[in-house]
Amino acid sequence: MHKELHLIMGGEAGQGLDTVSGLLVKAVVRSGRHLLGAHHVMSRVRGGHNNFRLRIGSRPVQGPPDTFHLLAAMSQESVDLHKDKLKDPGIILVDAAWELPARPGMVAIPFAELASRPVFRNVALLGVIGAMLGLEASLFEEQLEEEFRAKGDKIVSSNLDVLSSSMKWAAENAPSLPLPKVDDPTKMLSMDGNQAIVLGALAAGVRFCGYYPMSPATSIAEGLVHAAVEMGVVVEQAEDEIAAANMALGAAYAGARSIVPTSGGGFALMTEAVSLAGVSETPVVFVVVQRPGPATGLATRTEQADLELVLYAGHGEFPRAILAPATLEDCFYLTHKAFDLAEKSQGPVFVLSDQYLASAPRSVAPFDLEVLAPIADPDLGDTDPENYRRYNWDNPISPRRIPGHGKSLVLADSHEHDEVGHIIEDGGIRVRMQDKRLAKMDVILSEVLPPEFSGDEEPDLLLVGWGSTCEVLREVTAGLRENGVKAACLCFTQVWPLVPETFMPRLEAAGTVVTVEGNSTAQFAGLLRKTTGFHIKDTVLRYDGRTLTAGFVMERLQPILEAL
Amino acid sequence: MIDTKTYGEFKTSWCPGCGNHDVLVSVKEALASQGILPHQFVMVSGIGQAAKIVHYLKCNGFNGLHGRALSPAQAIKLANPEMTVLVESGDGCTYGEGGNHFLAAIRRNVNITLIVHDNQIYGLTKGQSSPTTMTGHVTKNNPLGVFDQPFNPVAVAVAMRASFVARTFSGFHEHATQTIEQAMKHPGFALVDMHSPCISFNKVNTFAWYKARCKEVSHDPEDWATAMTVAQVFGEEIPIGVLFREERPSKDTQLPQCADGALYRKPVDMAAVKQRMLAYA
Numbered sequence: 001m002h003k004e005l006h007l008i009m010g011g012e013a014g015q016g017l018d019t020v021s022g023l024l025v026k027a028v029v030r031s032g033r034h035l036l037g038a039h040h041v042m043s044r045v046r047g048g049h050n051n052f053r054l055r056i057g058s059r060p061v062q063g064p065p066d067t068f069h070l071l072a073a074m075s076q077e078s079v080d081l082h083k084d085k086l087k088d089p090g091i092i093l094v095d096a097a098w099e100l101p102a103r104p105g106m107v108a109i110p111f112a113e114l115a116s117r118p119v120f121r122n123v124a125l126l127g128v129i130g131a132m133l134g135l136e137a138s139l140f141e142e143q144l145e146e147e148f149r150a151k152g153d154k155i156v157s158s159n160l161d162v163l164s165s166s167m168k169w170a171a172e173n174a175p176s177l178p179l180p181k182v183d184d185p186t187k188m189l190s191m192d193g194n195q196a197i198v199l200g201a202l203a204a205g206v207r208f209c210g211y212y213p214m215s216p217a218t219s220i221a222e223g224l225v226h227a228a229v230e231m232g233v234v235v236e237q238a239e240d241e242i243a244a245a246n247m248a249l250g251a252a253y254a255g256a257r258s259i260v261p262t263s264g265g266g267f268a269l270m271t272e273a274v275s276l277a278g279v280s281e282t283p284v285v286f287v288v289v290q291r292p293g294p295a296t297g298l299a300t301r302t303e304q305a306d307l308e309l310v311l312y313a314g315h316g317e318f319p320r321a322i323l324a325p326a327t328l329e330d331c332f333y334l335t336h337k338a339f340d341l342a343e344k345s346q347g348p349v350f351v352l353s354d355q356y357l358a359s360a361p362r363s364v365a366p367f368d369l370e371v372l373a374p375i376a377d378p379d380l381g382d383t384d385p386e387n388y389r390r391y392n393w394d395n396p397i398s399p400r401r402i403p404g405h406g407k408s409l410v411l412a413d414s415h416e417h418d419e420v421g422h423i424i425e426d427g428g429i430r431v432r433m434q435d436k437r438l439a440k441m442d443v444i445l446s447e448v449l450p451p452e453f454s455g456d457e458e459p460d461l462l463l464v465g466w467g468s469t470c471e472v473l474r475e476v477t478a479g480l481r482e483n484g485v486k487a488a489c490l491c492f493t494q495v496w497p498l499v500p501e502t503f504m505p506r507l508e509a510a511g512t513v514v515t516v517e518g519n520s521t522a523q524f525a526g527l528l529r530k531t532t533g534f535h536i537k538d539t540v541l542r543y544d545g546r547t548l549t550a551g552f553v554m555e556r557l558q559p560i561l562e563a564l
Numbered sequence: 565m566i567d568t569k570t571y572g573e574f575k576t577s578w579c580p581g582c583g584n585h586d587v588l589v590s591v592k593e594a595l596a597s598q599g600i601l602p603h604q605f606v607m608v609s610g611i612g613q614a615a616k617i618v619h620y621l622k623c624n625g626f627n628g629l630h631g632r633a634l635s636p637a638q639a640i641k642l643a644n645p646e647m648t649v650l651v652e653s654g655d656g657c658t659y660g661e662g663g664n665h666f667l668a669a670i671r672r673n674v675n676i677t678l679i680v681h682d683n684q685i686y687g688l689t690k691g692q693s694s695p696t697t698m699t700g701h702v703t704k705n706n707p708l709g710v711f712d713q714p715f716n717p718v719a720v721a722v723a724m725r726a727s728f729v730a731r732t733f734s735g736f737h738e739h740a741t742q743t744i745e746q747a748m749k750h751p752g753f754a755l756v757d758m759h760s761p762c763i764s765f766n767k768v769n770t771f772a773w774y775k776a777r778c779k780e781v782s783h784d785p786e787d788w789a790t791a792m793t794v795a796q797v798f799g800e801e802i803p804i805g806v807l808f809r810e811e812r813p814s815k816d817t818q819l820p821q822c823a824d825g826a827l828y829r830k831p832v833d834m835a836a837v838k839q840r841m842l843a844y845a
Contacts, residue, residue: 030845189844199841205832208643210635227840229820232830234642239668243635246628250608250636253626254643255828276629366841369834378828385603402828403624403640404647407603411618411625414611422619423627 001178003057006065007129008082010051011074013044016122019147021052022361023126025190027139028056029363032185037361038064038547043215043299049077058180063472064360066551070132070177072125076100091175093128107174114169120162127166132177137167189364193331193357193468194261197287198223199367200335201259202231204375206285208251208258209235210244212266215299216355217289220261241266245273245286252282253412255378255402257339261287264306265295271313274348278318280412281391281398281437283342283349286310287335290354292545301545302355304467304518307527310350311496317434319441322350322496323449325357326470328364330493336372337447343376345443346400352495354518356547357468382406389419393432396439441497448494450502455481455488460564462510463553464536465517466492466524473516475550476557485561486511495524500532507534514538514560518548566599568592572622583734583760583771584613587681588620590737591650594744605648608637610662612654612688614681614760631661638674638815644826645816648748649676656686659695659715666717669753670726675814677747677754680717681734683762684769691765701768717757719795722808725788727752729795729808733778734760735771739804746806752814759802774802781805 011017021037028035036055042048055065068086072093073079079094086092089105096108107128114124123144130140144159191199197220201209211221224235234251238244241262248258262270267288277284288310292303310322321341323334335351342349379399388408392398398419403410411421416433418424452470455462455477465473470491480487490506507513507528515525515536520543525536540556542548571592578584595605602622609615611630618625624647626636637651658666658680669678684701686692691704695715702709721729728750732743740758747754759778761771781803783790791808816822824830 187845189841191844195844199837202840203832203834203837205830207827207830208639210639231833231836231840232821232824232827234639234819234821234827236639236642238635239664242632243665243668246632246635247639249628250626250639251643251827253636254606254640254647255826256639256643257828272629273632280626280628369838369841375832402826403606404603404644404826409602409622409624411627413618413625413627414629415627421625423616 001181002069003180004061005056005133005177005179006068006087007054007056007070007072008051008068008085009072009074010049010078010082012047013042013050014046015074016119017050017052017074020122020126021054023140023143023147024054024129025361026143027130027135028179029188029190030139031135031179032182032188033058033179034060034188034363035190035361036061036064038356039359040546041300049075049081051078051082056179058182062475063550064547066549070129072129074121074125091177093125110169114166115162120159123159123162124166127163128170128174131167131170132174134176134178137164186365189366190361191328191364192359192361193325193328193353194219194289194359195223196328196331197335197351197353198227200332201285201339202227203369203372204336204339205257206259206339207233207256208248209233209261210238210247210251210258211235211261212238212241212244214263214266216291216358217261217263217266217287219358220287220289241269242273245270246276248284249273249277249280249282252284253403253410255405257375259285259287261289263289263291264293264309267306267309267313275314275316275318276414277348278314278316278320278437279414279416281346281400282412283346285335285338285342285349285351287351287353289358290352292543298545300355302518302547303543303545304354304469305520305523305543307352307495307523310352311527318347318437319345319444320348320350320496321345321444322352322494324352324467324493324495326467326491326493328362329367331357332367334493340373340375341444341447343378344397345440346397347440352467354468378402380405382408385409390421391417391419391433391436393419393436396436397443445497445499448497448499448502450499451490451492453488453490453506456486458509459488460486460511461561462506462513463487463489464513464515464525465489466495469516469518469548472548472550472553476553479550479554485564492524495527498528498531504532504534512538512560512564514540514557516540516548516553518542566596566601568596570596570622571602574620576620577616578613579764581763582613583683583762584617584681586734586737586740587679587758587760588617590734590741590744591617591652591679592621593741594748597745598748600648605650606640608633608640608649608651610653610657612657614652614654615657617652631657632665633657634662634665634669634678637676638669638672641674641676641816642819642822643828645822646825650748651676651678653680654687655680655682655684655696656694659717663695667724670721670724673727673753673812673814675752675816677744677756679744679747679756679758681760682717682757683760683766685762685766687762687765698768716796716798717755718807719792721755722788722791722795725810726755726808727810727812727814728754728806729791730755730806731757731759731802731804733774733804734758735775736778736804739780743805750809752812777802778804781807785809
């Protein structure tokens, strides 16, 4: 039995890979195993080649796998593309009808017999894999009933029949590939990063979402759409990203906690609204789910190249915070925190995710809703309404009242303005108002998340990373240490503002420091240098649109390791 | 007593004689006659001379970005359906920079009132052509005259079956006030294209020019085909009044989430969040 099991399934868009992988993920997690999946999808609805990689362990697993015990090929192309990634020995599941020359580990599945119609092939494959892994049929049956109930009893029973005959066939004809053993299975959930962000927003009391569909952020808006009526959220598909962002600002002005999910290209259109949030001191949470650019780039792939875009988005100067979740837990808790921070600092707060984190399903323990601190509220009083000044500068954080809540008149203005919110041209007022806004940075600074350090104190090799790639850094670090390298990693989940005292001693105590990022120009290392003067010379950069893996990092680290 | 003084007196930066002064008085009169107090409505605007109106009356105000007034305005209404929401901006802001938002707002039919100060020129940036500047009009940036065809906002709005489409002229004070009032009382998206002369930069479409041309319509505003014909008339005669009206449920009354009043008053239902989370088991 393997300690971990690595699976890859490949096929054309439209062959039902999504359904199989979704059902398999849920069944594995329900069986008590930890798991992480990674979707590699082409930007098309039919054809092409997509694959889904799954890493299963008896303990929590970190990055996506590089090599596999099992390749399940739904198209012949899949065999050619992935056979070299198989471990030795590995198993390849193919269609018997392809009549491929036999090779060790190849299992030819008689799909024509098991699936009366091509639409059932994915369920047949699911049955074969399920039986090989030793999963109970009941783990799939319940899900198939849920999945196909809307299509009628006949479809449900046909699917169940295909499942049953395929599991039976596999038990007799396919090798067994048992799942890692778990002694004490815990109850876990399975979801992806965008789903965790939706839950974090709902737990924060999100009341408005403005969006324009764009991969890989769309499923955040869709998640909110499905919760909208029950949870009291207005989710508006706007005519463009400019409207989406400006709507969110209007809703926030009217007191509704607002979120704007988008990706780089859409966010680029929103930057004027970001600036408006800055000057009008309107709390709003932007979730930027990165994909490779420039422009349309690689629509369904991953990258971490929009850090500088988000950091500098919006003309003029104003405070902001940028949170960069590394895990599902971060997606949930940091999104929740973003709403609190937006209200406390009365301005834009960003959650910077990426396609990999957004779409990778993982097992996770239920989030602890009890530990969540209540989100800050605006000033829901109405004292002395005649003299209310929205931008009262006695304190950097002015009382933010809600129009219509009482008799106070609330003015939000895009111009430079006086304390009430009226247009001004006076240089003195301008300076004082700008200083007041910038002073809100202290509120943000008081809550900055320090980077997480793990590994050897005073390491010979220190890996620095941020956001979704942190988990891979932890895995690489653990692997290096097992092999006797004094290694550590420093993982940032808040990339702005930076508080040097929380990490400079770590950088200075290390021998060689390497930045590992999903972009081509080492943006975060550049930001560190700008902020602290510390120059990280060595880099491991991935910008081919694929997810970072431990194997990729180890390969690139070789020359550096040899020079240590 | 509620009257125009309820909304205060402010020093403006508009030129003396600008049509905007008249629009401001009409807006105050329309508010006063309906008994709407300053804290009971939000005035939303974009950027331009007209958009400064937010600063010239006592109100809740959102003076946002150029072209973008309609976006926050609709969201304010959805986030607080009890609030009266007015939008005022110019022809450049609303029909040029904000053209896509104008089309979407008509489709969305949120119950707000849009008053466009249409002076057929750019005032704030001093005399460039706007989307409604007439073909052949020589402006600062069109020395050979404007080649482009003007945008006809009322014809577009009627073609899209906007819920309420009216045109008026700031110089016909009673007409302007009554048109605004009707628009505000209409339960849906209401457009008032308000011709309001720019005395500094538009020497063609002057007060006298509009006065000689604006004529009250006499057709049934619920007759779409006639409204479509009337809406295309602009030149020697300019039809004013309610061109088209069609009541249908506004978006803010259709969304179940908006039925309980302002969204910010709704507490977080953590039990429901938990249930949604556990559905991922």
